[in-house]
Amino acid sequence: MNNIFIIGVGLIGGSFALDIKELYPECTIHGIDKNDTHLDEAISLKLIDQKSNFEDLKKADLVILAIPVDATLSVLPRVLDHISDETIVFDAGSTKENICVAVKNHPKRRNYLAAHPIAGTEYSGPKAALRNLYRNKTNIICEVEETAFKLQEKALKLFSDLGMRIRYMNPKAHDKHIAYVSHLSHISAFMLGKTVINKEKNERDIFDMAGSGFESTVRLAKSSPAMWAPIFQQNKTNVIETLDEYISNLKHFKTLMEKEDFDAVYNEMKDTNHIKDILNGIQ
């Protein structure tokens, strides 16, 4: 790995850059980003060694795409057009079906690995990059059989060096499950934030009365709309299904309250306490 290209030098790309530079100190990390200020920041933060462009991709050993999922649909084919036969390219997007379809017939399809590292924070941009963001995190790889075996090996070696767990899924299953465990959480947090802000015009009341519980539940409402709007667009059908079920569960809870059936309200919560065991698995 001599020449590594990071396309999108934000939280996700920048965090890859930090750990990769530590793992392979001799490599050169090239940054590509449509936002030139972010590139300058990435250089001053020592995320990347130098700015680069698509023409230079021919010398790339590895290309990491860490841009919003709508941009990936057009940028990934362009990247594949420019790379050599030995280059491995992976993305880090939160939707996998559309992107796999987009490059299905590309002559360099076998140079691409569809990946989704389950890692991040609610912050974005180069300054949000963190060391060890990927350690002990899951990386979901889709359609692994479509990637050339030798190039898979290169990527898997890197993921292993970064401390990631690998899980293989087909893109359809990925998009369906991730709608539940990730995309829905973001909408629930955004709408919780909206509900409270709309009501509490006088923010001092929120400031004074909100505790760590509210903070934790609404945290994801700080997330980047530029990243999330395209995710919801690409995963529209699954996300709407999760929203239907979430809204229906909320309505049922409300009905139980209206009927004053607080034993049932108790049981709703008791049954869901079981989430403890599941969350213990995550940590």
Place this chain on the structure above:
Amino acid sequence: MNNIFIIGVGLIGGSFALDIKELYPECTIHGIDKNDTHLDEAISLKLIDQKSNFEDLKKADLVILAIPVDATLSVLPRVLDHISDETIVFDAGSTKENICVAVKNHPKRRNYLAAHPIAGTEYSGPKAALRNLYRNKTNIICEVEETAFKLQEKALKLFSDLGMRIRYMNPKAHDKHIAYVSHLSHISAFMLGKTVINKEKNERDIFDMAGSGFESTVRLAKSSPAMWAPIFQQNKTNVIETLDEYISNLKHFKTLMEKEDFDAVYNEMKDTNHIKDILNGIQ
């Protein structure tokens, strides 16, 4: 403060006990709890010095009620029946209107201070007690004018020693605002947990794919139903109002997605990002 009684030796009562013992090492901390196992645990965890009962309350300097809000409605009048004129009693419940009404005409109303320390975790029981849980947290005091001035002073000295900020509100306003910034967060987390558990019968999928975002958003679904069902019951009208608005915001978001209006979806999130500034105030 020689004799301090904690009624309910769980997370909230136990955390008060820990800090009070450190502040006033000579005091005796008496524990009362309907769960005898919890009392034994509280002794072995050194939260309390000894088990006690209502007859002993006559020697109390301070009584802290930290039990579910439905139990407080019947226990607080009994406590007031037993104390001396010099005793200050405060509760820590998450609803304030019902309890203030319940003791409105009690001859010892002036010995009671209606309090709501905004502090806690998703855990419960004596083992969940934490040192410094109340440091830098807000304590909302309701109807302060109904409490004898000298007894207010005693309580305020304690809150100040514990490092708490004080805010005064009327019980109605408290219950209305807290429905938004606390009660709704709990329902949103419980129903998120329910939605995901119902869908993902195969828990390995949740375990592997869920990241820190889901964990944070669903955290409150670990909370105690015995504590929360009575809160929702007592704050029914306000909580139903917040649920109506939350459900309506979620439906609107879903409609925008169905109409493929992803610019509007983007703006919904952009407008709510403003929660960052509010949360910066909390930390």
